[in-house]
Amino acid sequence: MLGAYRKTRWALSVAERNLAAVTADLPGSPRGHSAARTLARLWPYVRPVRARLATAAVIAVLASCVGLVVPLVLKAIVDGPVADHDPGGVWLGALGLLLLGITEAVLFGFRRWLVARPLAGVEAELRRDLFGRLQRLPTSFHDRWASGQLLSRATTDLMMLRMFLAFPLTFLLVNGVTIVVGVAILVIQDWGLGLLLLVPVAPLIPLCTYFERRYSTAARQAQDQIGDVTTLVEESVLGIRVVKGFGRHRSQARVFRARAKELRATELRKAHLLAWIWGVITTLPELAIVAALVLGTVRVADGDLSAGTLVAFLSTALALRWPVESIGFLLAMCQEAAAAAERYFEVMDERPEQDVPLPAPEARAEPRPGAADGLRFHGVGFRFPDAAPDAPPLLDGVDLHVRPGETVALVGATGCGKTTLTHLVPRLYELSAGRITLDGEDITAMPRERLRSRVAVAFEEPTLFSASIAENVLMGAGPGAGAEDLARALDVAQAGFVRDLPHAEHTEVGEQGLSLSGGQRQRLALARAVVGTPPFLVLDDPLSALDVATEAAVEAALRRVLEGTTALVVAHRPSTVQLADRVALLSGGRITAVGTHHQLLRENAEYAWLMSGAERALEGQA
Numbered sequence: 001m002l003g004a005y006r007k008t009r010w011a012l013s014v015a016e017r018n019l020a021a022v023t024a025d026l027p028g029s030p031r032g033h034s035a036a037r038t039l040a041r042l043w044p045y046v047r048p049v050r051a052r053l054a055t056a057a058v059i060a061v062l063a064s065c066v067g068l069v070v071p072l073v074l075k076a077i078v079d080g081p082v083a084d085h086d087p088g089g090v091w092l093g094a095l096g097l098l099l100l101g102i103t104e105a106v107l108f109g110f111r112r113w114l115v116a117r118p119l120a121g122v123e124a125e126l127r128r129d130l131f132g133r134l135q136r137l138p139t140s141f142h143d144r145w146a147s148g149q150l151l152s153r154a155t156t157d158l159m160m161l162r163m164f165l166a167f168p169l170t171f172l173l174v175n176g177v178t179i180v181v182g183v184a185i186l187v188i189q190d191w192g193l194g195l196l197l198l199v200p201v202a203p204l205i206p207l208c209t210y211f212e213r214r215y216s217t218a219a220r221q222a223q224d225q226i227g228d229v230t231t232l233v234e235e236s237v238l239g240i241r242v243v244k245g246f247g248r249h250r251s252q253a254r255v256f257r258a259r260a261k262e263l264r265a266t267e268l269r270k271a272h273l274l275a276w277i278w279g280v281i282t283t284l285p286e287l288a289i290v291a292a293l294v295l296g297t298v299r300v301a302d303g304d305l306s307a308g309t310l311v312a313f314l315s316t317a318l319a320l321r322w323p324v325e326s327i328g329f330l331l332a333m334c335q336e337a338a339a340a341a342e343r344y345f346e347v348m349d350e351r352p353e354q355d356v357p358l359p360a361p362e363a364r365a366e367p368r369p370g371a372a373d374g375l376r377f378h379g380v381g382f383r384f385p386d387a388a389p390d391a392p393p394l395l396d397g398v399d400l401h402v403r404p405g406e407t408v409a410l411v412g413a414t415g416c417g418k419t420t421l422t423h424l425v426p427r428l429y430e431l432s433a434g435r436i437t438l439d440g441e442d443i444t445a446m447p448r449e450r451l452r453s454r455v456a457v458a459f460e461e462p463t464l465f466s467a468s469i470a471e472n473v474l475m476g477a478g479p480g481a482g483a484e485d486l487a488r489a490l491d492v493a494q495a496g497f498v499r500d501l502p503h504a505e506h507t508e509v510g511e512q513g514l515s516l517s518g519g520q521r522q523r524l525a526l527a528r529a530v531v532g533t534p535p536f537l538v539l540d541d542p543l544s545a546l547d548v549a550t551e552a553a554v555e556a557a558l559r560r561v562l563e564g565t566t567a568l569v570v571a572h573r574p575s576t577v578q579l580a581d582r583v584a585l586l587s588g589g590r591i592t593a594v595g596t597h598h599q600l601l602r603e604n605a606e607y608a609w610l611m612s613g614a615e616r617a618l619e620g621q622a
């Protein structure tokens with residue numbers, strides 16, 4: 001089932017991407033012009049360090065221009081001491097050159113020092129915001145997005161943005177200024193030769209524009225493919241047991257190779273484009289320099305140009321080679337950064353969960369908010385945002401009242417929407433219709449933080465984080481909770497096994513720690529749900545992985561907790577149902593029967609069938 005989702009999601013993302021690639025190729029499409037605009041969105045992050053960046057840029061311009069003085073000193077040496085056979089003067093000139101070189105190096109080093117720290121700060125800020133946003137985006141967002149895509153955005157793309165701020169941003173400016181100053185020096189020295197060097201600029205402009213457009217498409221595609229590869233690696237690492245258990249490592253490797261090959265093809269296309277533009281950018285000025293050399297030599301021979309001027313002219317032209325040549329890959333880096341920024345802001349532009357107070361609910365005969373009224377579902381409807389448009393809603397008019405202090409078991413066939421219904425209470429998904437109230441107060445009118453502090457949940461798949469057991473459990477409590485609460489919660493969940501672990505409750509668990517058994521994890525998740533003594537408790541089949549003896553012990557302890565709480569407990573087994581005061585049967589998207597276990601067993605055929613295990617027996621035959 002999950003595989004099918006993933007596949008449709010994958011197919012959709014491929015389709016989207018192809019569409020993006022096609023539209024980007026269309027002339028005049030917004031993407032062609034938007035690289036600068038996308039990058040401009042980084043300004044709020046760069047603003048705080050703008051002074052340093054500007055200083056660094058000025059220093060880099062200075063350093064670069066110091067480099068341009070070298071040819072002028074050369075000219076002075078050639079036309080002066082060399083022509084006059086004055087060794088002392090040559091030494092002095094050489095000393096001057098050495099000083100210039102040292103100055104240039106020191107200035108560039110200073111620039112690096114100036115920008116390194118603030119840019120690391122900018123990257124950290126971008127990453128922090130992205131992480132914060134990921135935490136606040138609704139569950140439905142995470143259903144749609146592959147985790148590897150998010151991971152690669154938080155790593156590779158942010159690195160590209162930092163590199164962009166460190167190099168291309170500064171050096172496009174620095175090299176631009178250097179080229180202008182250099183060309184001015186050339187034209188002043190000899191305008192004829194200078195203009196000759198400018199001839200290649202004309203064809204370079206349209207060529208660079210064409211290159212940028214092609215490269216930006218390829219860059220975006222490559223970064224998306226990195227995301228896909230990341231997803232694949234992540235899934236196969238997390239699912240390594242399944243991969244090994246079913247001997248799937250070969251087919252996984254095959255899939256990986258296919259994706260890696262796609263990425264390689266895209267990277268090669270980028271390399272081809274870059275090689276091509278680099279070739280053109282290098283060759284054209286080189287040809288112009290050769291032409292200038294020939295013409296200049298002829299003119300020196302004719303005596304209407306001094307040898308020193310020619311030396312200075314050519315060495316200035318040669319000094320300009322690097323600024324000109326680098327433009328190709330600086331543009332490439334800009335395009336990559338634009339793609340990275342685009343991917344970054346795609347996530348940042350998603351709407352986070354918001355506390356929007358609903359219009360005042362129409363007056364109804366219901367208790368004043370605040371009075372004990374328990375948990376009520378009023379005509380609750382829900383459909384997944386990504387469900388097929390013609391599919392009927394999963395939940396359609398669920399009406400249920402869990403009275404204060406009461407425990408209601410929710411029973412229904414597998415896949416009928418029980419888990420989904422439990423997710424609606426802490427607003428992990430938003431209702432499509434109807435209302436849910438806690439003590440008469442609409443959950444959509446409550447700040448999420450308060451809602452979630454009143455409702456505690458334990459999910460079907462107990463997730464533990466890479467942290468100690470104590471930290472994992474206390475996650476369910478307010479800031480003031482301590483060792484006593486922890487001990488009580490562990491006691492309720494019958495998690496006595498914790499005492500036998502190497503460091504008791506300080507043992508590290510989760511991905512980087514000790515791996516616990518399914519039943520042990522389930523008991524910790526249960527402890528996490530009850531540690532904060534929440535007034536409302538939603539448990540999704542909390543005892544499914546326990547053996548009969550442990551289940552009975554947990555039930556006995558849980559019964560004590562449930563006494564004071566209003567609880568909705570999803571149950572599959574008769575033994576869990578026994579915990580509840582009443583049972584509600586979810587079928588066809590609504591509650592079709594409510595009553596005690598024995599009542600429903602007698603009166604409701606579907607319930608009797610579910611509880612008799614007939615369903616499981618049928619599944620076994622299928």
Ligand SMILES: Nc1ncnc2c1ncn2[C@@H]1O[C@H](COP(=O)(O)OP(=O)(O)OP(=O)(O)O)[C@@H](O)[C@H]1O
Pocket residue numbers: 001143384385386387394412413414415416417418419420421460
């Ligand atoms: N993100 C999603 N988009 C579309 N459909 C989904 C999504 N998540 C779950 N579903 C579908 O919603 C239905 C209800 O799922 P749910 O997990 O609520 O069932 P359940 O009653 O808890 O089943 P079980 O008893 O097996 O735990 C399933 O058919 C499932 O495939």
Ligand SMILES: [Mg+2]
Pocket residue numbers: 418419420460540
């Ligand atoms: Mg479920």
